[in-house]
Amino acid sequence: MPSSLWSNPKVRFGLVVVAFFTLLAVLGPWLTASVLGLDPRANDISAIASPPSAEHWLGTTQFGQDVLAQLVAGARGSMFVGVLAALIGTALAIVFGVTAGYFGGTVDNVLNFVTNLFMVMPVLPLIFIVSGYLRGTGLWMIAVIIGVFGWAGGARTLRAQTLSVRNRDFVLGMRMLGESHPRLIAVEVLPHLVGWIASMFLGALIGGILAEAGLAFLGISDSGAISWGSMIQAAQSQSAVLRGLWWWFVPPGLCIALIGTAAAMINFGVDELANPKLRAGTRRVVRRTRRVERAVAAAEGGAA
Amino acid sequence: MTADTRADADRLVAAARAGQDEQAQADPVLDVRDLTVSYIGPDGGTVACRDVSFQLGRGEVLGIAGESGSGKSTLITALTRLQRPPATTTAGSIVFHPAGRPGIDLVPLGARALRKLRWTSMSIVLQSAMDALNPVMRLGDQFADVLRTHNRGMDRAAARTRTTELLGMVGISADRARSFPHEMSGGMRQRATIALALACSPQLVVMDEPTTAVDVVMQRQILAQVLRLRRELGFAVIIVTHDLSLLLEVADRIAIMYAGRIVEIGSARALYRSPAHPYTRGLRDSFPPLHAPLTTLHGIPGTPPDLRRLPSGCPFHPRCPVAVDACSTTPPPLVSLPEQAAECLLLTNEEAS
Amino acid sequence: MTSATNVEVAQPPPAAPGGTVVPTTRLRVPSRWSFMLRRLGFYLAAAWAAITLNFLIPRMMPGDPSVAIIQQLQRVSGQQLPPETLVSIQALFGNPDANLFEQYLAYLGRLARFDLGTSISRFPTPVADVVSSGLPWTLMLVGSTTVVAFVLGTSLGVLTGWKAGGRLDAILTPASTFISAVPYFWVALLALWVFGFQLDWFPSSGGYDPDAQGVAFWVSALRYGFLPAATIVFSAFGGWLLGMRNMTVTTVREDYVLLAQAKGLSPSRVVLRYAARNAMLPSFTGFALALGGVIGGALLTEIVFSYPGIGYLLYDALTKRDYPVMQGVFLLIALTVLVANLVADSVYVLVDPRVREQG
């Protein structure tokens, strides 16, 4: 399976981009500081709101801060929130979804009801308001809030998948043999859900990054922390749009979009691998077939 | 009840088959030559039908049997020009002869011209009636749209009348036209798709395993109905199934497919009494019960070959109980016998000796 | 007719051999109604949950929001608050002297009278008035853009899915993947920069021309609303397109679509009545998730354009710590979303004859 995952160009693109940003978040700030000698918080009075130049590759902000250095620091902030929120959200989704699907009956009814409640609740406004009360808390608190409210969609998927795994013969057989539930879940059920959990984690990661950006844009963030969202918010509050300082607000948005696209591509590619009908609709398959058809038609035209 | 039904059905089958065997070969409705179909993959094509040739007489019932993966469905979708990527027809011709008009090769035909022929000349019954009807349309509407597409002058009332008549032919009452597919039983849906196939009085009805989804009694009933309608309306039938024993009862002629080739074709009687190809013999002798799908054959050891790595010589030789040395090197030619034709080296040897 | 009767006599009754119980046409109507009743029950429970959540949030927060609110109100009003206002705030945001159950009853009593408290930033306007002044703008903006994005995304999704692997698919599908990942407010900023300032085609902030009257007012509302609406449509349609594209690709390979093609129906009929009709169905069950995303995005878009809807109100309330307005906005959004979902479910019942229970 891993090798066939890699053979799908969409998955390959997505994995490369996600890996790039992960590396950037981990190593980037150190690299910008030691190699380029840039500090994201330093103010260069000689270059206020200057467009991209040799000295500042992505230009500077209204406060003379280097946008590239901020972008790299922001990668760490945004990825941190995304990963933590995704960890929490995925854990909750597993608890709710797998438990509901595995035990069924009343447990399922109750958990599924709660899941459906969170599905129809407008989660983003809810997160906005709760974080509004807790303003001034660190990025980790924001990540916790995002994770705690954003697990329902994943839980629903996992519940459906668990149901189908549970009803397979070997699991039914093991249950008959009196194998304990936690052990069965850990050994027989979860391994079959790894693919789903991984793709859910990716979805939650990008969801977390987007939610954090939205919160930061609303002004709800750790004032000291730098994230892509807080960069856009700073640009907005300094009227960067009105003054045409595009190099300030375009790059962070592009980064969010790029990593979001990567996650979507991976999920898209995984869908294609899991669903042969979808695979038959890929451009490669169609073009290959059309090429042969044309060749046959040409050969016959030549013969006639 | 069950026994009665079965006897009824048997009588109908017998009646329908009487006098049909020697259907004129001189007046074919379909003439297929060297048809080759490939599934195009990253590393070239998988040939799932190779050099398939046969003729189908007007009003004749041709059965196609073979193990799973032998290319039966591939052949059917190619014949009806319903194939989609990655499937493509790489060689051959499918000449359709409308009554009293010159033949038309379907292979190079454009989408528009094909659309005119569809359903009025050639219709299809798909394997699973469960999935063949649009779940969000009432049954009557699924009849009306095809009726009115091919007969512009037909108004709604006329379409309704015709639908009632068609449903009546397969024993479905008129008020069922208002039902959605999920409100009908599997057998009823299957009969509805057969009625649908007859809507525009086609000259050829192609059926891909039309009865796998229903029980044995229903299977025979449905086939009896098809044969009776065939006798009344005179259309030809190509019917695909795993189940050779069923074909022996209903088909005039039978083609046996193995690894994408027709390895034997001939009258049902000949294939039953004296199969010429060892594979046909194996199929006949394994004689599975009527209702079980023929996935593993007791009479034939081994499994069907991988189409991408066909054995050299005769593709059947690794499993053939009577193979000789030459079989693994020489591809067997098609040998014509009085009542059948088959691809087996032993036949040439017998001829020679 | 006679021939049909004859056949029926000659044949055994259709449904008998399989022994299958065939539901009759008459049974269908009640099953639809029971589905709708169950959904209605669920949404009532969800509404109760939203109301209760709204009750719990301020009480679970660190510190004491009700004390903070009362202090702030006294500061902005510069006087002692009337006792009625005090009672209202304590009922809504927490009362240290009452147990939780008493507080809950008092809270529900307030809501029953449409009392959501008093706004701090717009003292002494009641929150209910503040919030309902913004609601029509947001409803219009989100409602119209959701419909347009759905129609646009779904129809383009059908086209790309039908011709999967074709040129349109090769362009639109990756583009939509990218677009659906872009934050709404960032698209809004770009749109504002390009069309509001660089090209100066549209007004850059507000929801209407304050000087306009009558018809002119409505025209100005359209002109002011265009850019925010276009932004939301642009950001939202990609998601619908992708979902619909993949569903169409899958549906097109269903046997009933193959049969429709075999029937020689016109391509448009095959696409619309057979493929798209069925491919569309999951859109309705996924509606809740999609709508949640659009609402969150629309709130942020309103902020970029200073559009006078509840998103802007929420922003204003967040920056000014106007907790009563924040809570009022949440309650209103939650209840509106529930109604929208109920509508989506009703449409689903109409378009899918096999009403399935989704939980």
Ligand SMILES: Nc1ncnc2c1ncn2[C@@H]1O[C@H](COP(=O)(O)OP(=O)(O)OP(=O)(O)O)[C@@H](O)[C@H]1O
């Ligand atoms: N979409 C596809 N892509 C590649 N190869 C395919 C595809 N569909 C079928 N094949 C190959 O073509 C061969 C013939 O398949 P086909 O469906 O025609 O068999 P069949 O005789 O109808 O089998 P069954 O009795 O199971 O329906 C199979 O071996 C299969 O490997």
Ligand code: SF4
């Ligand atoms: S050619 Fe040889 S291997 Fe093939 S069927 Fe005949 S005897 Fe068997």
Ligand SMILES: [Mg+2]
């Ligand atoms: Mg088949």
